[in-house]
Amino acid sequence: MGFKLKTEISFREDIPERIAAIHDKKVWIVCDGFLNGNPLLEKYKNALSIANRVEVYSDIVPDPPLPKVIAGIKVFNQVQPDVILAIGGGSAIDTAKLINYFAHQMGCSRETRFIAMPTTSGTGSEVTAFAVVTDTETNTKIPVNEAAIAPDEAWLDEDFVMKCPKKVTGSSGMDALTHALEAMVARGANHFTDGIADKAACNVFHFLEECYGDNPSREARIRVHTGSCIAGIAFQNAGLGISHALSHQLGSEFHLAHGLANAILLPEVIKYNSKDPVAASKYAHFARIMFFAPRECTDAEGAEALVREVRRLAANVGCGQKLHELGIEQEKYIAAIPTIVKKAQKDFTYPGNPIEPQVEDLVRILLAIY
Ligand SMILES: NC(=O)c1ccc[n+]([C@@H]2O[C@H](COP(=O)([O-])OP(=O)(O)OC[C@H]3O[C@@H](n4cnc5c(N)ncnc54)[C@H](O)[C@@H]3O)[C@@H](O)[C@H]2O)c1
Ligand SMILES: [Fe+2]
Structure with missing residues (x-):
């Protein structure tokens, strides 16, 4: 690789x-x-x-x-x-x-x-x-x-990016975070991609809220701008996973901004991928170095802490909604699920996921984000 x-x-x-x-x-x-x-x-x-x-x-x-x-x-x-x-x-x-x-x-x-x-x-x-x-x-x-x-x-x-509107700052920043956290556990990950995925996610966690606020500093913008570029290098080498495989379909079916769709999916995908011991240990390692969880926490506790922090960050940058809050009709959504799943399974990012999901797993994730 x-x-x-x-x-x-x-x-x-x-x-x-x-x-x-x-x-x-x-x-x-x-x-x-x-x-x-x-x-x-x-x-x-x-x-x-x-x-x-x-x-x-x-x-x-x-x-x-x-x-x-x-x-x-x-x-x-x-x-x-x-x-x-x-x-x-x-x-x-x-x-x-x-x-x-x-x-x-x-x-x-x-x-x-x-x-x-x-x-x-x-x-x-x-x-x-x-x-x-x-x-x-x-x-x-x-x-x-x-x-x-x-x-x-x-x-x-x-x-x-100094004057990038809040909505674009929030959703594109969450896209960068998704690249980093998917690359961290993807099948093509190695020590090089691990190191830079940690760095990219760290930059986004530390500085995206400031960028989303009024008058962000140049330093905050640089950190998220470089973080996004580093996350691109990480996923180019390691691969992505089912957050992207599903978000591509939500984007084309319901015209959701790419980063917003990822922000909504990411916590559920981390929860799901934590069933894999290697993925759970990587999430937990990151949660410990970010002080999201105590050093002595178990991998499961660390992964849970990461899910909590991703949700908190998404909510604070305008990306914390469930799909029903975005005006997507329930009937239309439920009817689209089989197509979304089928297309997601063919998406180029799908094989990168650390666990190969069953159809029921994807359906469960899609229902949870509604
Ligand atoms: N090639 C890749 O590796 C890769 C990776 C992830 C996503 N994508 C694709 O990229 C697209 C999303 O890109 P994006 O999130 O950067 O958004 P975007 O390029 O679609 O831009 C969103 C909106 O913001 C405006 N905009 C952009 N920069 C601005 C600025 N500084 N100030 C004011 N307005 C600005 C644009 O004109 C547009 O209206 C999707 O199609 C997605 O599938 C590609
Ligand atoms: Fe993306």
């Missing part, structure tokens, strides 16, 4: 030098719509040498639907970029990754350098070889998992 990281990561202070080195290139900025007219985007555009040709594309919507990716490939073919600078949340970065990947699959032989700059602290898409596209005909989220999709570079500038 090993440990791989293709993407070179730069922090805010390193970026000016990186930008200055881009010369005589066709630069295609693929960015989130909220950045249109935003001074930060202008700052980056102006920092590029006038010897480059720069074009901006911002036809992006959340949870990238296939038609938007196809539309983007047509524009890619007109622009023929040397450099793609993808700036935005997971949806914008995933859209750019998919456009770039499919354009090359379809015959583009040009070498394109792909740089990702996240504006949410959550998905870790800036370092992963995944991108998620929504098939609007079957209402299914389809992951594309290809080594070539991973960005060449990730630029982490916390300025982009």
Whole structure:
């Protein structure tokens, strides 16, 4: 299994030098719509040498639907970029990754350098070889998992998240926590992923509430922004589990934000996975180092303490609801459960779970979160 990281990561202070080195290139900025007219985007555009040709594309919507990716490939073919600078949340970065990947699959032989700059602290898409596209005909989220999709570079500038709205901060932060806690116990976990999953989860637990509050400090934003990136590296190497396998289906069936769906599922999934002794011991180890539980606690007590703290954090960042509180009708939900289960079992994240669940286990989790 090993440990791989293709993407070179730069922090805010390193970026000016990186930008200055881009010369005589066709630069295609693929960015989130909220950045249109935003001074930060202008700052980056102006920092590029006038010897480059720069074009901006911002036809992006959340949870990238296939038609938007196809539309983007047509524009890619007109622009023929040397450099793609993808700036935005997971949806914008995933859209750019998919456009770039499919354009090359379809015959583009040009070498394109792909740089990702996240504006949410959550998905870790800036370092992963995944991108998620929504098939609007079957209402299914389809992951594309290809080594070539991973960005060449990730630029982490916390300025982009300093003013991120509370709702996006809360749900994307809970997505990052879910990446870390699923990677911690996933089947592909090893000592390297264990260490960084602990660090990523620790950053989120210590600083997400401040980020969600009024006037968060730069330090808090940096901690959650880097935590999210580290969690991406952890899950890219270790895998994920049934929180993601189910949340992908809840997202496409009921249009729930990805991080919110994970926040609702995660406590039930930790409870379920604690039946596995290795998973329980890892959860308990993390609970002890975070002082969620006393050093002498049993693994079961440690895992319970972690569930309690995940629920507390989710509630404090606006993600503590049950599904019925989000306006999802009971009858419609119950009727959708067999489809959700069937699709979850085929999701690429499903095999990473430490225990292979039975259908009844998944149904029990889905009923518990309603
Ligand atoms: N590729 C991966 O490894 C990976 C991992 C997890 C999730 N995902 C996918 O990523 C998507 C979710 O991404 P996300 O949680 O980052 O949300 P998002 O990209 O869908 O953005 C949510 C909303 O917030 C806005 N937004 C983003 N940054 C902002 C900012 N700084 N200020 C103001 N508004 C801002 C966006 O315009 C959008 O309306 C889902 O499709 C999910 O399936 C991908
Ligand atoms: Fe996720």
